[in-house]
Amino acid sequence: MATKRSVGTLGEADLKGKKVFVRADLNVPLDDAQKITDDTRIRASVPTIKFLLEKGAKVVLASHLGRPKGVTPKYSLKPLVPRLSELLGVDVVMANDCIGEEVEKLAAALPEGGVLLLENVRFYKEEEKNDPEFAKKLASVADLYVNDAFGTAHRAHASTEGVTKFLKPAVAGFLMQKELDYLVGAVANPKKPFAAIVGGSKVSTKIGVIESLLAKVDILILGGGMTYTFYKAQGYAVGKSLVEEDKLELATSLIEKAKAKGVSLLLPTDIVIADKFAPDAESKIVPATAIPDDWMGLDVGPDSTKTFNEALDTTQTIIWNGPMGVFEFEKFATGTDAIAKKLAELTTSKGVTTIIGGGDSVAAVEKAGLADKMSHISTGGGASLELLEGKPLPGVLALDEA
Ligand SMILES: Nc1ncnc2c1ncn2[C@@H]1O[C@H](COP(=O)(O)OP(=O)(O)O)[C@@H](O)[C@H]1O
Numbered sequence: 001m002a003t004k005r006s007v008g009t010l011g012e013a014d015l016k017g018k019k020v021f022v023r024a025d026l027n028v029p030l031d032d033a034q035k036i037t038d039d040t041r042i043r044a045s046v047p048t049i050k051f052l053l054e055k056g057a058k059v060v061l062a063s064h065l066g067r068p069k070g071v072t073p074k075y076s077l078k079p080l081v082p083r084l085s086e087l088l089g090v091d092v093v094m095a096n097d098c099i100g101e102e103v104e105k106l107a108a109a110l111p112e113g114g115v116l117l118l119e120n121v122r123f124y125k126e127e128e129k130n131d132p133e134f135a136k137k138l139a140s141v142a143d144l145y146v147n148d149a150f151g152t153a154h155r156a157h158a159s160t161e162g163v164t165k166f167l168k169p170a171v172a173g174f175l176m177q178k179e180l181d182y183l184v185g186a187v188a189n190p191k192k193p194f195a196a197i198v199g200g201s202k203v204s205t206k207i208g209v210i211e212s213l214l215a216k217v218d219i220l221i222l223g224g225g226m227t228y229t230f231y232k233a234q235g236y237a238v239g240k241s242l243v244e245e246d247k248l249e250l251a252t253s254l255i256e257k258a259k260a261k262g263v264s265l266l267l268p269t270d271i272v273i274a275d276k277f278a279p280d281a282e283s284k285i286v287p288a289t290a291i292p293d294d295w296m297g298l299d300v301g302p303d304s305t306k307t308f309n310e311a312l313d314t315t316q317t318i319i320w321n322g323p324m325g326v327f328e329f330e331k332f333a334t335g336t337d338a339i340a341k342k343l344a345e346l347t348t349s350k351g352v353t354t355i356i357g358g359g360d361s362v363a364a365v366e367k368a369g370l371a372d373k374m375s376h377i378s379t380g381g382g383a384s385l386e387l388l389e390g391k392p393l394p395g396v397l398a399l400d401e402a
């Protein structure tokens with residue numbers, strides 16, 4: 001698998017006085033008041049940046065946040081500056097853009113040991129299009145490139161892939177290296193039985209991964225927003241629940257493939273429904289087949305949790321990506337908390353290998369105070385699933401070979 005190749009790492013380059021373009025994944029969850037609700041991804045990016053600063057480098061730091069369409073204040077990286085500054089022990093300078101004259105000036109004025117945080121690279125559509133001109137502009141303010149954004153390594157974007165054509169050396173940061181070391185090992189040769197739990201809201205991204213997962217896992221548990229596309233494909237009424245209409249055929253074929261391959265595919269059998277998408281929504285538990293019109297499924301019910309737990313009791317390796325419900329609302333956090341507790345218990349008492357990936361899944365585990373009970377907390381959900389699929393990660397392939 002191409003992703004297994006060794007990539008160049010830090011320490012091999014002469015860093016003093018050099019401007020280093022660091023692509024991190026600082027895509028952290030923010031609440032309505034723009035307050036960071038989980039800083040795992042920021043903390044995980046600190047060792048690489050600190051190392052560079054201690055070597056006398058000047059760090060130009062780039063990331064995306066969310067999935068903005070154009071410049072959207074809600075997705076600005078500005079709210080991250082105080083926490084970043086605190087963790088790094090330097091006053092991080094924030095640019096209003098990620099390319100252009102102001103960025104050039106601020107980068108040129110950076111002292112050794114200074115950090116310039118660029119504004120959200122996804123404010124430009126050219127980022128996700130991997131536009132070479134845009135990549136060239138990003139690269140123009142630095143001398144070399146470090147990719148520490150494991151969570152975005154499955155995206156061939158300008159700041160993760162295109163930029164490496166213009167900056168050499170292009171090496172992996174410590175977080176990227178740590179994630180690859182752990183996940184490639186755990187995933188290439190998992191202890192069996194092997195279960196994957198997939199939930200969350202990025203249905204169209206993750207449903208495609210399921211087909212390949214069926215070739216690897218013994219048990220596949222689906223929950224969260226993934227559920228309703230499968231329900232609808234089976235002819236159930238799903239009310240106002242999250243559904244990807246153009247994935248219904250795929251969902252049907254996945255159910256059939258799971259059967260043919262002898263994979264135990266578990267969908268929730270009961271659901272916590274809500275009359276609106278809000279923390280104070282009215283809620284009730286209904287069978288999967290009985291979601292009324294105008295209601296939406298926001299969590300898995302207690303019977304489902306019981307079935308999932310029994311299945312997980314038989315496993316040796318579990319990879320979990322995507323919450324079981326809208327855990328940000330207390331009323332709909334029960335199914336997610338139950339999975340977090342079960343995985344912590346299996347890790348500590350039975351030595352099961354548990355890998356949690358994804359910004360929100362990790363946030364849920366942190367919120368439950370169980371992060372240190374898991375075998376590995378990964379900063380990438382989609383990225384760890386694609387690695388598990390055996391797909392090469394473009395952000396890794398673009399780096400220099402060791
Ligand atoms: N039934 C559901 N309907 C809508 N959103 C959901 C549902 N279940 C979970 N979610 C949402 O999914 C989001 C996380 O999805 P995703 O980004 O795919 O996970 P991760 O960040 O762990 O990879 C959370 O914000 C959660 O509120």
Ligand SMILES: O=C(OP(=O)(O)O)[C@H](O)COP(=O)(O)O
Pocket residue numbers: 025027066067151152155202205357358359360379380381382383
């Ligand atoms: O949060 C992320 O992915 P994840 O939710 O799969 O962990 C990464 O920052 C990538 O974001 P994207 O899925 O919008 O490209």
